[in-house]
Amino acid sequence: MAELLQFVFSGLTVGAIYALVALGFTLIYKASDIINFAQGEFVMLGGMTTVFVAQAGVPLPLAAGIAIIATTAIGLALHRFAIEPARGATPVALIMITIGASIFLRGTAQIIFDRRFHSLPPLLGADPIQFGGAAILPQSLIVLASGAVIVVALWLFIERTIFGKAVIATAANRLAARLVGVDIRRIVAFSFAVSAAIGAIAGVLITPIALTSYDAGTLLALKGFAAAMLGGIGSALGAVVGGILIGMFEALAAGYLSSNYKDAVAFLIILVVLVAIPQGLFGRAKIERV
Amino acid sequence: MKTLRRVTVAAAIGVLGMLSAGHQASAQIKIGSVLSVSGPASFLGDPEKKTLEIYIDEINAKGGVNGQKLQLIVYDDAGNADNARTFATRLVEEDKIVAMVGGTTTGSTLAMIPVFEDAKIPFISLAGAIQIIQPVRSWVFKTPHTDKMACEKIFADLKSRNLTTIALISGTDAFGKSMRDQCIAVAPGAGITIAIEESYGPRDSDMTPQLTNIRNKAGVLAVVNPGFGQGPAIVTRNYRQLGITLPLYQSHGVASKQFIELAGPAAEGVRLPAAALLIADKLPDNDPQKPVAVNYSRTYQQKTGQATSTFGGHAYDGLMILVQAMQRAKSADTAKVRDEIERTKGFVGTGGIVNMSPTDHMGLDLSAFRMLEIKGGDWTMIPGT
Numbered sequence: 001m002a003e004l005l006q007f008v009f010s011g012l013t014v015g016a017i018y019a020l021v022a023l024g025f026t027l028i029y030k031a032s033d034i035i036n037f038a039q040g041e042f043v044m045l046g047g048m049t050t051v052f053v054a055q056a057g058v059p060l061p062l063a064a065g066i067a068i069i070a071t072t073a074i075g076l077a078l079h080r081f082a083i084e085p086a087r088g089a090t091p092v093a094l095i096m097i098t099i100g101a102s103i104f105l106r107g108t109a110q111i112i113f114d115r116r117f118h119s120l121p122p123l124l125g126a127d128p129i130q131f132g133g134a135a136i137l138p139q140s141l142i143v144l145a146s147g148a149v150i151v152v153a154l155w156l157f158i159e160r161t162i163f164g165k166a167v168i169a170t171a172a173n174r175l176a177a178r179l180v181g182v183d184i185r186r187i188v189a190f191s192f193a194v195s196a197a198i199g200a201i202a203g204v205l206i207t208p209i210a211l212t213s214y215d216a217g218t219l220l221a222l223k224g225f226a227a228a229m230l231g232g233i234g235s236a237l238g239a240v241v242g243g244i245l246i247g248m249f250e251a252l253a254a255g256y257l258s259s260n261y262k263d264a265v266a267f268l269i270i271l272v273v274l275v276a277i278p279q280g281l282f283g284r285a286k287i288e289r290v
Numbered sequence: 291m292k293t294l295r296r297v298t299v300a301a302a303i304g305v306l307g308m309l310s311a312g313h314q315a316s317a318q319i320k321i322g323s324v325l326s327v328s329g330p331a332s333f334l335g336d337p338e339k340k341t342l343e344i345y346i347d348e349i350n351a352k353g354g355v356n357g358q359k360l361q362l363i364v365y366d367d368a369g370n371a372d373n374a375r376t377f378a379t380r381l382v383e384e385d386k387i388v389a390m391v392g393g394t395t396t397g398s399t400l401a402m403i404p405v406f407e408d409a410k411i412p413f414i415s416l417a418g419a420i421q422i423i424q425p426v427r428s429w430v431f432k433t434p435h436t437d438k439m440a441c442e443k444i445f446a447d448l449k450s451r452n453l454t455t456i457a458l459i460s461g462t463d464a465f466g467k468s469m470r471d472q473c474i475a476v477a478p479g480a481g482i483t484i485a486i487e488e489s490y491g492p493r494d495s496d497m498t499p500q501l502t503n504i505r506n507k508a509g510v511l512a513v514v515n516p517g518f519g520q521g522p523a524i525v526t527r528n529y530r531q532l533g534i535t536l537p538l539y540q541s542h543g544v545a546s547k548q549f550i551e552l553a554g555p556a557a558e559g560v561r562l563p564a565a566a567l568l569i570a571d572k573l574p575d576n577d578p579q580k581p582v583a584v585n586y587s588r589t590y591q592q593k594t595g596q597a598t599s600t601f602g603g604h605a606y607d608g609l610m611i612l613v614q615a616m617q618r619a620k621s622a623d624t625a626k627v628r629d630e631i632e633r634t635k636g637f638v639g640t641g642g643i644v645n646m647s648p649t650d651h652m653g654l655d656l657s658a659f660r661m662l663e664i665k666g667g668d669w670t671m672i673p674g675t
Contacts, residue, residue: 010498210495219493255499
C-alpha cells in the first residue's frame with residue numbers, strides 16, 4: 001500500500017510539472033490556433049533568469065518577479081517580430097516559426113547564461129512530508145496548487161471579462177470578430193504575453209524539483225504538449241488533468257512494469273486515448289456548420 | 291583600373307601565401323588535433339583545446355622539442371563523427387602532421403582510427419571508451435581512464451566494506467548506458483551480485499518509483515548510480531527523501547562541485563571514484579601525482595580564468611606523453627615516436643601513472659581513481675584508496 005502511495009506521489013510530482021507546462025499552450029492555441037513550440041523555452045527562461053538574477057545578489061522573490069517580467073517581454077517580442085510579420089500564413093507555417101524561435105532562444109540562452117545545470121531553493125523547505133509510509137516534497141504540492149490557481153484565473157478571465165470574450169470570439173471566427181471591433185492583433189499579442197508569463201512561473205516553481213539548464217525546454221515542451229493534447233488542447237482544465245494523468249502513467253509504469261519502458265507506456269496510453277477520443281478528454285469537437 | 295586591382299589582389303594573395311608557407315617551414319613538428327570545441331561535447335573539447343594551446347606555447351617558449359618548434363593544427367568537429375573523419379584525412383594529406391592528440395568523443399575517435407592506422411601516424415585519443423584500445427591497434431593510444439575502471443574501483447570499495455549485494459540504477463543516456471554495461475560485465479569477477487536493476491531518462495524529474503522498488507528489494511546492501519548530468523543529483527535527493535539509509539555510490543561522471551551544489555545536503559555521505567586532479571589541493575604531500583595535478587590546475591586557472599576539469603587534464607597527459615616520446619626517440623619520425631609512446635613507463639600525469647606496453651595502450655591501473663566521500667559539502671579522500 002505504501003508502495004502504491006509512493007508511486008502516486010511520484011506521479012503527482014511529475015504530473016504537476018507537466019500540467020504547469022501544458023497550461024502555457026492553451027491560451028495561445030485558443031486565440032490563434034498556433035501550438036507554440038517555444039513554450040518549453042519560456043519555462044527554461046523563467047528558471048534560468050531567476051537563477052542568474054539571484055546569483056547577482058537580488059533577493060529570490062524579486063529575482064523571480066524580474067524573470068517573469070523578462071520572459072513576458074520575450075513572449076511579446078516573439079509575437080511582434082516573428083508571428084505578426086507572418087500573420088497571413090497558415091497555422092502550420094506559424095508553428096514552424098515557433099520551432100525556429102525555440103531553437104533561437106535555446107542557443108541564445110546557452111551563450112548568455114551557461115551550459116551547466118542549476119537549481120533553486122524550494123519555497124517551503126526541502127524536508128519531505130511523510131504520509132502513510134510514502135514521502136512527497138512540499139514543493140510538489142505548491143506546483144500542483146499553482147496549476148489549480150492558474151486554471152481558475154484563466155477561467156475567470158475568459159468567462160468574466162470582455163477581453164476574455166474577445167479571445168473566444170477571435171478563436172471562433174477571426175473575420176467576424178474583427179467586424180464587431182475586436183483588435184485581433186492585440187488579442188494574439190496578449191495571449192503570447194500571458195502564455196510566456198505562465199511558462200516563466202512554471203519555470204520558477206519546477207526548478208527546485210526538476211533542475212534547469214539552457215536545453216531543459218525541449219523535453220518539457222514535448223511532455224507538456226502531450227499533456228495538453230490528452231486533456232484537449234485549448235482547455236485549461238484538460239491541460240492539468242492531462243499532465244497529471246501522464247505523470248501517473250509514467251510513475252505506475254516505472255513502479256509496476258519496468259523503468260526502461262515507462263515513457264513508451266505513457267505515450268502508448270495517450271495514443272489509445274486519442275484514437276478513442278480524438279479531441280482529447282476535455283476538448284470540444286469542432287462542429288462545422290454548412 | 292579593374293585589372294590593376296585584380297593584379298594587386300592576386301599579388302597580395304601570393305605574398306600572403308609565401309609568408310604563411312615560410313611560417314610553416316620554420317615550425318618543424320606538426321601536431322594535429324580534432325576536438326569537439328563547439329556542439330554538445332564542447333564542455334569536453336573546449337578545455338582540451340585551451341590546454342593544448344597553453345602547453346604548446348610553453349614548450350616552444352622553452353625551445354621546443356629536440357631543437358624544433360611545435361606547431362599545433364586544431365580542427366573543430368562540433369561533436370560530429372563525420373566531420374572528425376574528414377578533418378583527420380585533411381590532417382594526414384594536406385597538413386602532413388607527424389602525430390595526433392585529439393578525438394574528444396568516443397564516436398569521433400572511432401571514426402578517425404582507420405585514417406591514422408592507414409597513414410601510420412601515432413594517435414593519442416582523449417575519449418573514454420575501452421573499445422578504442424581493445425583490441426590493441428598499433429598506432430592508437432588513449433589517456434583517460436575507462437568506465438570499466440570506475441566500476442572496478444567502486445566494486446573494490448564495496449567488497450572491502452562487505453557490501454556485496456547491490457542495486458544498480460542508471461541513466462539511459464550514452465554515459466549511463468555504457469557504464470551500466472561495463473559494471474554488469476565486471477560484477478561477477480569482482481564478487482558483486484546485482485540484485486535489482488532500474489533505469490531513468492536523462493531528463494526525468496522524479497526517480498522515487500525506481501528507488502521505492504530498490505528499497506523494497508530484500509538483501510540489497512548498497513546502491514550504485516552510473517550517470518551523468520542532472521539525473522544523479524535527483525536520484526540522490528529522492529534517495530534521502532525516501533529515507534533510504536543504504537550507502538549510495540555515484541560515478542566519476544558527477545565528480546564536480548556542481549553535483550554537490552545540485553544535490554545539496556542529500557549528497558552527504560555519498561561515495562564516488564574521481565581522478566586525482568579534482569582534489570589536487572587535498573592530495574597528501576607524498577602523493578606522486580600532487581605536483582603535476584597542482585601545477586596543471588594552477589596554470590590552467592591562471593591562463594583561462596576557468597575551473598580545471600579532468601578533460602583538459604587528458605589533453606595535457608596526451609601531449610606530454612607524445613613530447614617525452616619524441617625526446618626519447620630524438621626525432622619526430624612517426625614509427626620511432628610510436629615505439630617510444632608504447633615504451634612509456636612511470637609517466638606521472640594528471641589522470642594517473644601511465645605504464646604502457648604492447649598489450650596496454652592506456653597504461654592506467656585502478657590507482658588512477660581515488661575514492662571520495664562527500665562530507666560537510668566538500669570532498670574528503672577515503673584513506674587507503
